[in-house]
Amino acid sequence: MNTLFSPLQEFWKKGDKLLLLLCLLASAYGVALIYSATRYNENDREVIIQIIAILLGVVVYILCTFVDFQLFVEKNWKWLFVGSVLFILLLLTPFGSNVGGNRNWLDLPFLPINIQPNEIDKIPFILLLALLITKIQDQGRDIGSVLSVLQIGAYTVFMLGLIAAVCGDMGMCVVYTFIFVTMAWSAGVKLRWFVLAIGAVVIGFAVLWIFVLPNTAAWDSVYFIKRIRVLFDHSFEPLGVGLQQTRSLLAIGSGQIFGKGYLQGSMTQSTTGALPARDTDFIFAVCGEELGMVGCLALLLLLSLIILRCIWVARNANSPFHAYVAMGMAGMLLIQVAANVGMCLFVFPVMGLTLPFFSYGGSSIITLYAAMGIVSSIKARNLPSWLRDRSGQ
DSSP: OHHHHHHHHHHHHHSOHHHHHHHHHHHHHHHHHHHHHHGGGTOOHHHHHHHHHHHHHHHHHHHHHTOOHHHHHHHHHHHHHHHHHHHHHGGGSTTEEEETTEEEEEOOTTSSSOBOHHHHTHHHHHHHHHHHHHHHHHTTOOTTSHHHHHHHHHHHHHHHHHHHHHTOOHHHHHHHHHHHHHHHHHHTOOHHHHHHHHHHHHHHHHHIIIIIGGGSTHHHHOHHHHHHHHHHOTTSSTTTTTHHHHHHHHHHHHHTTTOSOTTOOTTTSOSSSOOTTTTTTTHHHHHHHHHHHHHHHHHHHHHHHHHHHHHHHHHTOSSHHHHHHHHHHHHHHHHHHHHHHHHHTTSSOOOOOOOTTTSOOHHHHHHHHHHHHHHHHHHHTOOOHHHHHHHTO
């Protein structure tokens, strides 16, 4: 019996219990919203799958706490890289399925749910990028030098190109890019590099928007361009590309301060004129309609605390590798929260990004708990303050 409970006792001593508690609170809140969002179809399948995924996620969280990921990645980085690439390439097989215009999902006959490789691959991407940055620094090279920036940038561009070519998922490309920016900035890459990159993107997009698209069929045919255009002109295709965000904004606005009441949202509970993707991409709108501004602030507070906890762990990490990994996890959460909420408020384009811990998705929730389990592992290996001071960290 002692042998059975000894891992749990070890986790209780060293693991990040506060982070796990915050994740569980957010997940429980999310399950309540998913139940409301799917109640109209009189089927609890999504709720059951979400609860099972959360339970599995907790197990993964605890197991990850015991792994020294720096040692693991240093020994297995080649396999981790090859595996992450092959995982995405599996989408080109008959098991890959196209949903919503993106080839994101693997439909494996031996699994009860679909899995999203580019969602799961965020973890090896963060681990490998952290290893690459630390190797450059261990060699005594300036991480802000041209060669160093090109080196870490090349790996990132490779992954972005792979995801864009195989999946066509621009939203996930934004997430990977922001993870890179967060980790590179944390490592000491100078601000001028980011200014140059942003400037190049803005100029390129402006040229495309002003001189190229108006003279081509792409202006009216490329769906992603329409999603951006509708942000500046809400009257553009209000029953087409703008329909999802228009309804989301109406639902959030109708909730006002305290909402219409749990399970009482007219658009959430309706089958006609209803919120689209209400259990996934637009779960925030469900919260806004039924629980109002107070419910939305509570949701954002929970997610903010999780992100701040990741940053705290990064600041107290016992090695640069661990610090970069924890910051990468924080950046991953931050961009997904900002993009999803912005999408629901009609200020960001629809990119198919779910709200962490709240949106329905088995592979997503397990991946999130694995990511937070890695942060817990970093916290479990923190140096005590007096030793950290002596080591100069």
